[in-house]
Amino acid sequence: MKLYSYFRSSASYRVRIALNLKGMSYDIVPVHLLKHGGEQLSQMYRTLNSDGLVPTLIDNETADGQAVLTQSLAILEYLEEVNPTPALLPATALDRAFVRGIALSIACDIHPLNNLRVLRYLVHELKVDESAKNAWYRHWCESGLAALEITLARDSRTGKFCFGDTPTLADCCLVPQIFNAQRLKCNLTEMPTLMRIYQNCQELDAFIQAAPQNQPDAEA
Amino acid sequence: MKLYSYFRSSASYRVRIALNLKGMSYDIVPVHLLKHGGEQLSQMYRTLNSDGLVPTLIDNETADGQAVLTQSLAILEYLEEVNPTPALLPATALDRAFVRGIALSIACDIHPLNNLRVLRYLVHELKVDESAKNAWYRHWCESGLAALEITLARDSRTGKFCFGDTPTLADCCLVPQIFNAQRLKCNLTEMPTLMRIYQNCQELDAFIQAAPQNQPDAEA
16 A cells, blocks of 8 residues: 655544554655645646545555545545454444544544645635634634534543544544644643543554654654 | 434535435424524534534434434435445445545535635634635635546546446535535536536436425525
C-alpha cells in the first residue's frame, strides 16, 4: 500500500491510525499542502484524486491490479472489508451506526469547516483578519466537540474508547480532531469524556506512530 | 420508522430517497429549521440528536426496542445492512469504496460548507453581504461538483447512475446536492455526466417522492 499523506492533515492521520491498528504495512508519499502552491493541486496528483485533497491510498495488491482510493472514511471502510481483523466496526448494525455517526459528525460537521482551503478563502476572498479566522476555527471545533461530548457521555456503549474497550473508526477520527483542536488552542476543559478517550488512544503504538510529529515529512 | 426531516434539508433528502428505494415505510416528523429559532436546536430535539441537525431516524422495530440514529450517511449504511435488497452498495470492496468516495465527497467537501448554520455565521458574525455569501455558496458547490464530474466522467464504472445502472448511496447524495445547486443558481453547464445521472434519477418514483416539493412540510 502507498499512502499519499501530509503529516498534519487530519484526514491522512485517520487512515494512518487505521493502517497501524490493522498492522498493515504502507509507504508514505508526502504531499506538501503549502509548498509549490500546494502539491495536492498539481495536475499529477489530480490524476489520482480529482478533489485535490489528501489522503489517497494506492492498493497494489488487488485482484484487478492497482486501485486508487480517495476519501478517508471510504478508505477506512475499505480497510475494514479487506482486512477485518482487528475489527474497527462493532458486530451489530445499530452499533455500527453509532460508531459511523461519531466518525461522520467529525468528518462532516467539524473538519471540513476548518480545512486549509476554507481558512484561505476566509482570508483571501472575504478579507477576514487573523482573530476572526481563529474565532471561526474555534467556533466549529468547540461546538462540534461539545455535542460529541454529550453524545458519548450519555451513551452506555462508550467505554475506554468511543465504543467499548477497543478502538473503532470513531477513535480514528476523534484523535486527529483533538490534536487539531489543541494546536489551535480550542477550549477543551469541559470535555472530560473526549479527553479521557484521547489519552487512552495515546497509549497505543498505532496512534503514536500515526501522529504528525512521527511522520517522515514532519516539520517543527 | 420515523424520520425527523426538513423538506429542503439535503441530508434529510438523502435518507428519504434511500427509504423509498428500499420500499420501507416511514412517517415524517417535520423539524422546521427556520421557525421558532430553529426547531432542530430545541432542547427536546437535542435529546435525540445532540448535534442539533436533521435528519434523525427512529427505528421502533429493533430487537432492543427503539433506536435513535443520526448522521445521514450512517443511516444509509444502517438501512443497507438491515434491509439489503435492493442493494445500494455494489458487491466488491473496491466498488463500494468508489461509491462511498462519491457520497463522502458530497457529504464532507461540498454540503457542510453551505449548510444553513454556516451561511448564518458568515452573515451574522463575519458581516458578509448577500453577494459574497452567494459567491461562497457557489464556489464550494461548483468546485466540488466540477471535481466529481471529472471523477465520474473518467471512470468506466459510471453508468446510467453514478455506479452502473442502478442507484446507489452515491446517487442518494448527488441528487439533493444538484437540487441545491440549481436553487442557488450554480453554473452546471459543464457537468454533463452529473446532469445526465440527475435526470435519470428524476425518472424514478423513489427520487420523485423524496423531493422537497413533495414533502408534507413543503413550502412554496
